[in-house]
Amino acid sequence: MLFIKNAEIYTMAGEIIADGCILIEAGKIKEIGVDLVAPLDATVVDASGKKVFPGFIDAHCHIGMWEEGIGFEGADGNEMTDPVTPHLRAIDSINPRDEAFENAIKGGVTTAATGPGSANVIGGTFAVVKLHGDRIDDMVVNPSVAMKCAFGENPKRVYAEKKVTPTTRMGTAAKLRETLAKAVEYDKKIKFAGDDVSKMPAYDMKLEAMLPVVRGEIPLKAHAHRADDIFTSIRIAKEFGVKLTLEHCTEGHLIADHLAKEGYFATIGPSLGSKSKFELNNKTFDTPRAMVEAGCKIAIMTDSPVIPLEYLPMCAGLAHKAGLDEMEALKCITVNPAEVLGVQDRIGSLEAGKDADIVIWDRHPFDLQAKVEMTIVNGEIVYQK
Incomplete structure (x- = not known):
C-alpha cells in the first residue's frame, strides 16, 4: 500500500x-x-x-512507432505501399523500450493513444497504452480504440509520387467511401448468413478490420487540419452513420460555431513548432480557447514525436497562456482525453x-x-x- x-x-x-x-x-x-x-x-x-x-493523457500520438534517435530501423508508423490498410494494428509496431516512454513518465504523462501515421487514407487501429512497462501486451488498456483515417495533404503527397489513387482530395474521399461501402455490404452478408457457414462471404482481412467501424463500436480517428477536410470527414461519417473524432483540427477556430453544432470531439495539435506545410498556415494556440468558448469538447495532443510527449503539459499551458481557462486546459490532458478514448472509468x-x-x-x-x-x-x- x-x-x-x-x-x-x-x-x-x-x-x-x-x-x-x-x-x-x-x-x-x-x-x-x-x-x-x-x-x-x-x-x-x-x-x-x-x-x-x-497522470496526464495524450489522446493522439505515435510514441513507440517512430523511435527516438533512429531512422528507418525504428520508423514503423506508416505502411506506404497501399492507401487502404485497416488491418494494421498499432500494437504490432509499438516498442515500449523506446526511451520516449521513460521521458514521458518523467514528464508526468502516464497514458497515450498511439497508432499509425497519416500517409494512408485508412491506416489501421490506434491503441491506448500505459507508458510504463517492457512488454506492450501488459501495458495495453485498449488494443483497438479507433480506426485511423487521413484527409488533406499527406495521403495525396504519398500516392502522387507513386502515381496511384489518391492524388487529390477527391481521390482520398472516394477511397474511404469505397472501403466503408464494401464493409457495410460485407457486414450485411455475414448477418444474412447467420449460422449457415455455406452462405458466409469469403474472408477479407481488411473488411473484417472495418466491421467495428461500420457497426458503431469504434470511431474513425480522422486526421484533418484544414476546414474543408474537417467538413469532408464529417460528411462521410454522416453518410455511413459511423462514429468520428476530429484529429489535429488546426483550423477549428475558424469554424468553431459549426463544429459546436455538429458535436464531434476534437483533439487539437500539435500547435507548437513551424508551419511545415500549407495546411498548417492557420496554426495557433488560440484554437483550443475558441473551440471551448464555442461549446466544443476538446483534448490537446503532442502528436509525438512531433512534440516530445513529456511536453504535453507545456502544450496545455501554452493554450492557457493564449486564453483558455486554466481548469479547461487541465481537462484537455486529463478527463477529456479519458472520455474520448472510452477509459474514463479507469483514468483521467x-x-x-x-x-x-x-x-x-x-x-x-x-x-x-x-x-x-x-x-x-x-x-x-x-x-x-
Missing part, C-alpha cells in the same frame, strides 16, 4: 483538496480526502508543499476505485520550471526524482 499525505490534490473530479491524502491499494485508489489515517503497513509519501494530479481523474496513476509535481505543471517529483502507475512508483 501507498499513502500520500499533506498534498494539494487536483482531483479533476470537480474539486481541489487542500492538505489531502490518497490511499492506494492493489493498484487502485482506495480512499481520497482529508484526515485519512495511514495503515501501519503502508509506505508513506509526504507531499507537503507539492501538487498532485492524475483521482477518485476511489480508479487506477492509481498519480503524479506529484513540485509546482503547477503549467510553470515551465515545474518538475515531477514522483510518478505512480497502477499504484507502483515508477519514477522518483
Whole structure:
C-alpha cells in the first residue's frame, strides 16, 4: 500500500483538496480526502508543499512507432505501399523500450493513444497504452480504440509520387467511401448468413478490420487540419452513420460555431513548432480557447514525436497562456482525453476505485520550471526524482 499525505490534490473530479491524502491499494485508489489515517503497513509519501494530479493523457500520438534517435530501423508508423490498410494494428509496431516512454513518465504523462501515421487514407487501429512497462501486451488498456483515417495533404503527397489513387482530395474521399461501402455490404452478408457457414462471404482481412467501424463500436480517428477536410470527414461519417473524432483540427477556430453544432470531439495539435506545410498556415494556440468558448469538447495532443510527449503539459499551458481557462486546459490532458478514448472509468481523474496513476509535481505543471517529483502507475512508483 501507498499513502500520500499533506498534498494539494487536483482531483479533476470537480474539486481541489487542500492538505489531502490518497490511499492506494492493489493498484487502485482506495480512499481520497482529508484526515485519512495511514495503515501501519503502508509506505508513506509526504507531499507537503507539492501538487498532485492524475497522470496526464495524450489522446493522439505515435510514441513507440517512430523511435527516438533512429531512422528507418525504428520508423514503423506508416505502411506506404497501399492507401487502404485497416488491418494494421498499432500494437504490432509499438516498442515500449523506446526511451520516449521513460521521458514521458518523467514528464508526468502516464497514458497515450498511439497508432499509425497519416500517409494512408485508412491506416489501421490506434491503441491506448500505459507508458510504463517492457512488454506492450501488459501495458495495453485498449488494443483497438479507433480506426485511423487521413484527409488533406499527406495521403495525396504519398500516392502522387507513386502515381496511384489518391492524388487529390477527391481521390482520398472516394477511397474511404469505397472501403466503408464494401464493409457495410460485407457486414450485411455475414448477418444474412447467420449460422449457415455455406452462405458466409469469403474472408477479407481488411473488411473484417472495418466491421467495428461500420457497426458503431469504434470511431474513425480522422486526421484533418484544414476546414474543408474537417467538413469532408464529417460528411462521410454522416453518410455511413459511423462514429468520428476530429484529429489535429488546426483550423477549428475558424469554424468553431459549426463544429459546436455538429458535436464531434476534437483533439487539437500539435500547435507548437513551424508551419511545415500549407495546411498548417492557420496554426495557433488560440484554437483550443475558441473551440471551448464555442461549446466544443476538446483534448490537446503532442502528436509525438512531433512534440516530445513529456511536453504535453507545456502544450496545455501554452493554450492557457493564449486564453483558455486554466481548469479547461487541465481537462484537455486529463478527463477529456479519458472520455474520448472510452477509459474514463479507469483514468483521467483521482477518485476511489480508479487506477492509481498519480503524479506529484513540485509546482503547477503549467510553470515551465515545474518538475515531477514522483510518478505512480497502477499504484507502483515508477519514477522518483
